[in-house]
Amino acid sequence: MIYVVIGAALVVILALVVLVLVVLRRLDAAARRVALNEEQADAQRGADDIVAKARAEAQEIVSDAEVKAREASATARSEVEDEIKSLKEDLRALREDLERREARLAEREQRLDGEVRRQEERARELTDTKQALKERRAALDRLDEERQRVLEQTAGLTAEQAKTELVSLIENQAKREAVLVTREIENEAREEGEKRARKIVTLAIQRVASEQTAESVVSVLHLPSEEMKGRIIGREGRNIRSFETTTGVNLIIDDTPEAVLLSCFDPVRREVGRLTLEKLVLDGRIHPQRIEEIYEHSKAEVEQLCVRSGEDALVELGLTDMHPELITLLGRLRYRTSYGQNVLAHLIESAHLAGIMAAELKLPVPLLRRCTLLHDIGKALTHEVEGSHALIGAEIARRYGEDEDVVHAIEAHHNEVEVRTVEAVLTQAADAISGGRPGARRESLEAYVKRLERLEEIATNREGVEKVFAMQAGREIRVMVRPDSVDDLQAQVIAHDIAKQVEEELTYPGQIRITVVRESRATEFAR
Structure with missing residues (x-):
């Protein structure tokens, strides 16, 4: 009986233990659910905060974009209005110029009408004069007959x-x-x-008459941003060294904002370098291999432009049958200047001048145009071949089958060879007119000052010279000599020697006049 009661008690205890375990497990599960719900609530609150911040930031970005868009629209509108204003001003200037030209044409027509009237009056006067002469001749004939009779009667x-x-x-x-x-x-x-x-x-x-644009040995390339300078230089300067080695053009990077300078005395090479750097900046990939690749493309492009420029010059002048190498050399002169005057434009202008003068003198116009167009062809190779551009150009023209009259006009246009033909004389005249007209050429201030200093120095070094003055922008030198040590004959010798030394040492457009002044003064005092 006791064992039965103990067994029943153990069963009850086990049941209670099982019940407690079940309750504890359910409580634990409930606690976990509560914690999970709290975590979900926290996550939901965090997500709501992030969404709210994202919406606020998006709103700010949209607002900024709208402001920038309005600013860009206003800037574009202002630029368009400025451009329209500039075009209107240009149109007004053109209209005024047209009105002035019409006024000049009207004045010229009036002068021509007056000249026609004067010519008609002169024709009437000539007719009257001829009639008077006829009458006078008849009177003279009668006098001669009378004289003959008198002579016969008087002299027997x-x-x-x-x-x-x-x-x-x-x-x-x-x-x-x-x-x-x-x-x-x-x-x-x-x-x-x-x-x-x-x-x-x-x-x-x-x-x-045409306008000329002055150029120099330096080209400027504008950059999209200041940081592009660092990319052009490259790590430890490898990009800039590779660029200068490949192109042969010096690259100058200084404090000038968003710009670099390219310097080279060969204008064609400088243009190839400028085009290469421009393409590299637009592409953005700047490294030695890319520089060489772009350089080859740019070189081919510039060569094509040279050929096209030479062909355009021939078309403008109506010339044909020229060797392709001569056409290429002509095109290279598109990038060459002489005293600020573009050489190719100078050649075309000189050819037009020679053609006009040839037509007035009844000479073959195409031959004169050909002579004048090629007279400075040697300047395309003066960076590569030593010697005078006139003799170099004559040798090139002879090599590529040009006529001997053309070759002689080229070699004689600076009197390095004695002039023998009319074509050579007209070539010299057209060259002088194109280069010497006002505004055609210019010199840099530094070269101008140096030339004046050298002119005065050459004259001062002569014995007996007291004072020297360079006048008329270097076109004339006044040399004052001491009259007690220099006579008139020696003054002539000094002028000749100075002129010869100036011709040998200096380069200048036109001619320079050397005037030696020898002044004798007698002074007395009345006491």
Whole structure:
């Protein structure tokens, strides 16, 4: 019985233990659910906060974008308005220029009408003069007949003898009058020739006058940003060294904002370098291998541009049948300047001038244009070949089959070879007109000052020279000598020596006049 009660008690205890375990497990599960719910609530609150912040930031970004868009729109509108204003001003200036030209044309028509009236009056006067001369000639014939009768009666000469004497007298008188008429005709021909020459040159300058753009040995390339300079230099300067080695162009990077300078005395090589760097900046990939690749593409592109420029020059002048190498060399002169004047533009302008003068003088126009177009072809190789550009150009033209008249005009246009043909003379004239007209050429201030200093130095080094003045922008040198140590003959020798040394040492457009002044003064005092 006791065992039964103990067994029942153990069963009850076990049941209670099982019940407690079940309750504890359920409590633990409930606690976990509560903790999980709290974590979910915290996560939900965090997500709500993040969404709220993201919405706020998005709103700010949208607001900033709208502000920037409005600013960009306002800037673009302002630029368009400025451009429209500039175009209107240009149009107004063109209209004013057209009105001035129309006024000048009207004045010219009035002057021409007046000239026509004067010519008509002169024609009427000439007609009257001819009639008077006819009447006077008839009167002279009557006088001669009367004189012959008087001579026959007075001298008792036969008609044949009187005729002989009269013929001798008239012959002597005719010879005197012929000499006077010949001199008068020569003077009139000389004056008319000078007048006609001035007219031809003036007309040629008027018809071919053009503007020139001064260039230098430095090109400027603008960069999109300042940080691009660092990428151009590269790590430890490898990019800039590779660029200068490949292109042969010096790259100058200084404090100039968003710009770099390319320096090279060969204009074609400088243009290839500028184009290469421009493409590298646009591409953004700057490293030695890429530099070499872009350089080859740019070089080929510039060569094509040179050929195209040469062909355009031939088309403009109406010339054909020229060797391809000469066309390429002509195109290279597109990037060459002389005293600030573009050489290719100078050649085209000179060819037009020579053609106009040739047409006025009834000479072959195409030949003169060809001579003048090629007269500076040697300048395309002066960076590669030593010597005068005139002789270099003549050798090149002869090598590529140009006519001997063309070759001679090239080699003689600076008098390095004696001029033998009319074509060479007109080539010199066209070259001088194109280069010497106002505004065609310019010098840098530094070169100008150095030339003036050298001119004064050359003259000062002569014995007996007291003072030297470079005048008229270096076109004339006034040399004052001491009269007690330099006589008139020695003054002529000093002027000749100075001119010869200036020709040998200096380069200058046009000519320089050397004037040596020897002044003697006598001074006394009355006491």
